[in-house]
Amino acid sequence: MLLDVQDLTIDIPTASGVLHAVQGISFSVDEGETLCIVGESGCGKSLTALAVMDLLPRRAIRAATSLAFSGRDLRGLSREAMNRLRGDRIAMIFQEPMTSLNPVFTIGDQMIDVLRQHRKVSRREARDRAVYLLDKVGISSPEARLAQYPHQLSGGLRQRVMIAMALMCDPKLILADEPTTALDVTIQAELLRLLMALQQEFGMGLVLITHDLGIVSRMADKVAVMYAGQIVESGTAETIFNDPLHPYTQGLMACLPAPERQRMQHLKAIPGAVPALVGAIEGCRFRGRCAHAQPVCERDVALREPAGAHPYRCVLPAETSRDNARAVLGAGA
Amino acid sequence: MLRFVLRRSGSALILMVVVSFVAFMLIFAAGDPAVKLAGEAGSAADAARIRAFYGFDQPIYLQFLHWIGAALHGNLGHSLYFDQPVSAILFDRLGTTLLLGLVSFIFALAISLPLGIAAARWQNTWIDRTALIVAVIGQAMPTFWFALLLVVMFSVIWPILPTSGSETWRHFIMPSVVLGYFAAPAIMRLTRSGMILALETDYVRTARALGIAPRKVLLKYALRNAVIPVVSVSAAQFGYMLAGSVVVESVFAINGAGRLAWESILRSDLPTVQALVLCFSLIYVILTFVADVLNAWLDPRMRLADARA
Numbered sequence: 001m002l003l004d005v006q007d008l009t010i011d012i013p014t015a016s017g018v019l020h021a022v023q024g025i026s027f028s029v030d031e032g033e034t035l036c037i038v039g040e041s042g043c044g045k046s047l048t049a050l051a052v053m054d055l056l057p058r059r060a061i062r063a064a065t066s067l068a069f070s071g072r073d074l075r076g077l078s079r080e081a082m083n084r085l086r087g088d089r090i091a092m093i094f095q096e097p098m099t100s101l102n103p104v105f106t107i108g109d110q111m112i113d114v115l116r117q118h119r120k121v122s123r124r125e126a127r128d129r130a131v132y133l134l135d136k137v138g139i140s141s142p143e144a145r146l147a148q149y150p151h152q153l154s155g156g157l158r159q160r161v162m163i164a165m166a167l168m169c170d171p172k173l174i175l176a177d178e179p180t181t182a183l184d185v186t187i188q189a190e191l192l193r194l195l196m197a198l199q200q201e202f203g204m205g206l207v208l209i210t211h212d213l214g215i216v217s218r219m220a221d222k223v224a225v226m227y228a229g230q231i232v233e234s235g236t237a238e239t240i241f242n243d244p245l246h247p248y249t250q251g252l253m254a255c256l257p258a259p260e261r262q263r264m265q266h267l268k269a270i271p272g273a274v275p276a277l278v279g280a281i282e283g284c285r286f287r288g289r290c291a292h293a294q295p296v297c298e299r300d301v302a303l304r305e306p307a308g309a310h311p312y313r314c315v316l317p318a319e320t321s322r323d324n325a326r327a328v329l330g331a332g333a
Numbered sequence: 334m335l336r337f338v339l340r341r342s343g344s345a346l347i348l349m350v351v352v353s354f355v356a357f358m359l360i361f362a363a364g365d366p367a368v369k370l371a372g373e374a375g376s377a378a379d380a381a382r383i384r385a386f387y388g389f390d391q392p393i394y395l396q397f398l399h400w401i402g403a404a405l406h407g408n409l410g411h412s413l414y415f416d417q418p419v420s421a422i423l424f425d426r427l428g429t430t431l432l433l434g435l436v437s438f439i440f441a442l443a444i445s446l447p448l449g450i451a452a453a454r455w456q457n458t459w460i461d462r463t464a465l466i467v468a469v470i471g472q473a474m475p476t477f478w479f480a481l482l483l484v485v486m487f488s489v490i491w492p493i494l495p496t497s498g499s500e501t502w503r504h505f506i507m508p509s510v511v512l513g514y515f516a517a518p519a520i521m522r523l524t525r526s527g528m529i530l531a532l533e534t535d536y537v538r539t540a541r542a543l544g545i546a547p548r549k550v551l552l553k554y555a556l557r558n559a560v561i562p563v564v565s566v567s568a569a570q571f572g573y574m575l576a577g578s579v580v581v582e583s584v585f586a587i588n589g590a591g592r593l594a595w596e597s598i599l600r601s602d603l604p605t606v607q608a609l610v611l612c613f614s615l616i617y618v619i620l621t622f623v624a625d626v627l628n629a630w631l632d633p634r635m636r637l638a639d640a641r642a
Contacts (some may be wrong), residue, residue, distance in 0.1 A: 004479075004539065031343075053542055055538065055541055055542060079547075083544050083546065083547070084544060085544070086541070086542060086544035087542065087543030087544030087545070088544055091542070091543065092542040092543075094535060094538070094542070096535050099534065099535040099536065100535045100536055100538070100539045101536055101539065102536040102537075102539075102540070102554055102557075102558070103536070103558065103632075103633070103634060104557045104558055104631065104633060104634075105554075105557070113540075113545060113549070114544070114545070117543070117544055117545050117549075118544060121540055129490040149634070151633070151634050162539070165539075166543070167544065261413060282409060282416045
């Protein structure tokens with residue numbers, strides 16, 4: 001197992017009480033595998049990635065029963081040891097290509113710094129590696145690009161540079177937090193294909209964080225659906241898409257503009273908003289927006305895995321859920 | 334970059350012409366100079382003779398051209414008090430003041446930059462609060478009072494430094510500390526706020542996520558961005574320090590341009606005042622120019638935006 005996270009909790013003390021941003025989530029990724037964490041903004045998916053990187057805001061409190069990378073426990077790691085791991089064995093790509101590169105240094109300078117931070121190589125060798133990777137991520141005339149500054153590149157190019165930078169040390173795991181959200185749709189598809197190709201070539205594990213089920217369907221081997229700080233459903237991409245059991249997952253899919261569904265049909269939306277996660281919270285987090293909410297949903301619901309189904313966090317029996325799915329998504333689901 | 338420097342030197346040149354004109358006009362701001370020179374006992378005929386002798390009867394633009402032409406040849410007129418060419422007294426005094434300014438400036442940077450960076454790095458800790466106290470005291474304390482305090486401390490109670498004069502480097506220690514401490518707070522607070530902003534940016538997060546050593550993140554990735562506004566303010570502070578040198582040079586009896594300016598104003602030695610205003614203004618214009626060039630070198634966006642414009 002490349003990355004194994006068990007029962008991860010993130011609490012953030014605020015003026016109005018403790019914000020329970022992430023409440024005991026578990027997931028794992030293997031080499032060459034893509035895990036997609038899906039959810040809407042504020043569900044804790046970005047914080048989850050930052051928690052793995054140990055880059056949470058200073059006041060956030062992280063806890064987990066297991067947080068292991070290649071069998072190494074990350075929880076007890078010193079700051080220096082964690083820093084050696086970051087950028088070398090685990091790399092991260094962020095959502096904002098326009099602001100994620102340092103404006104006052106050249107692309108080359110920033111890329112070379114990453115490799116020379118982790119390896120004893122000459123500037124020359126680091127430069128060669130940067131050229132090789134810029135070429136790999138599909139940037140033309142990479143030699144010339146090295147001398148350019150971020151503001152001279154488009155958003156799409158900058159995100160390619162970010163990817164190349166993350167690959168400088170040949171990492172085993174990439175955490176990508178909404179890497180294409182800020183980009184044009186056409187560039188999105190290209191970049192995702194690139195990310196997938198690179199992942200295959202280098203055999204990396206990939207944790208892709210997104211709110212876009214369309215991306216999930218193209219990229220994921222495994223899916224974890226997050227809602228309000230919890231995983232509400234998880235499984236292989238196939239089972240999630242063919243057999244969505246949680247009302248939230250079903251709702252997300254109903255929101256997807258599907259070509260096979262009627263053209264003129266209105267795009268759907270899930271009514272209501274994500275609950276506040278400050279202070280004591282009880283019961284199913286989704287019940288306020290759920291069409292199937294019952295009195296029993298007032299009590300906490302566990303993530304369960306009944307026979308013949310994958311893990312999901314709902315009181316409804318799998319069969320009832322499947323009936324609902326057919327009603328919501330049509331006969332095809 | 335070369336284009337940027339050329340463009341900026343062009344605008345600096347225009348600024349210099351404007352400034353020198355204002356400096357020239359000073360002589361008329363204080364009333365009719367001929368009457369003043371003739372003295373209280375002087376007759377109207379004396380004034381007329383003086384007017385003709387100094388060329389005050391000519392049109393102002395001609396006088397200005399004459400004056401600036403002479404100034405360009407190093408002739409800044411004749412001092413009314415010393416009975417010497419102004420240039421003969423000025424350059425020696427200016428050298429002393431610039432030396433004092435430079436040493437003070439280095440002292441100011443030496444305390445404000447490290448303190449500003451440390452205050453940002455350890456924000457809201459005792460380090461930050463100590464730096465704040467140091468800054469507030471520096472900002473609030475009048476220079477002459479701080480100067481006297483130092484004299485009492487290090488020349489009277491514990492006599493290790495000379496009280497006045499400008500003969501050796503030891504004479505420059507206390508004046509430089511006073512002037513430097515006067516300039517340091519603004520630079521320090523700006524460094525601190527710039528660093529705090531920079532440390533919260535996405536690109537610093539990227540550097541951390543890629544395992545760049547914390548020291549390098551702080552002193553390369555964040556500082557290079559934070560220091561850009563500091564450069565402009567530092568240049569302005571250097572200018573304020575030259576102004577402050579009037580007070581400090583008086584307290585420590587340093588024969589500098591600041592003291593000369595103050596004395597010349599008291600003596601109504603207008604050609605000298607004129608020349609001093611011109612020199613100080615030119616220094617200020619040059620400082621601004623250097624700050625602009627330095628900023629363009631630090632920030633590629635500024636360089637290229639200017640080239641495109």
